Amino acid sequence: xxxxxxxxxxxxxxxxxxxxxxxxxxGIGLLGGxxxxxxxxxxxAWQVAVFGAARYVELVGTATLGYVIxxxxxxxxxxxxxxxxxASGLYIRAARAPAAASAVExxxxxxxx
Numbered sequence: 001x002x003x004x005x006x007x008x009x010x011x012x013x014x015x016x017x018x019x020x021x022x023x024x025x026x027g028i029g030l031l032g033g034x035x036x037x038x039x040x041x042x043x044x045a046w047q048v049a050v051f052g053a054a055r056y057v058e059l060v061g062t063a064t065l066g067y068v069i070x071x072x073x074x075x076x077x078x079x080x081x082x083x084x085x086x087a088s089g090l091y092i093r094a095a096r097a098p099a100a101a102s103a104v105e106x107x108x109x110x111x112x113x
C-alpha cells in the first residue's frame with residue numbers, strides 16, 4: 001500500500017526522477033517479489049523447524065544491519081524476546097527429534113515394491 005501511495009504522490013507532484021531511479025525501484029520490487037515467491041514455494045518442501053532456524057539468523061542479521069546502517073542497537077527487552085523465541089524453537093526441535101528419528105518412511109523404490 002505504501003508503494004502505491006508514494007507512486008500516486010510522485011505522479012501528482014511530478015518529482016524529478018531519473019531512469020536510474022525507476023530502474024532501481026523496479027529492481028527492488030522484482031527482487032522482493034522473487035524472494036517472497038521462493039519462500040512460498042519452499043514451504044511445502046521443508047519442515048517448519050528448518051524455517052525457524054532461518055528466522056533466528058534473520059533476527060541477528062537485522063540487528064546487525066540496524067546497528068551498522070542506522071546506529072540503532074536493540075535494547076535489553078528486545079534481546080530477551082529474541083532469546084525466548086530462539087529457546088522455544090530449539091526446545092520444540094529437540095522435543096520432535098526423537099519422534100522423527102523413530103518414524104519409518106515407506107519404501108517407494110519401484111524395483112523393490
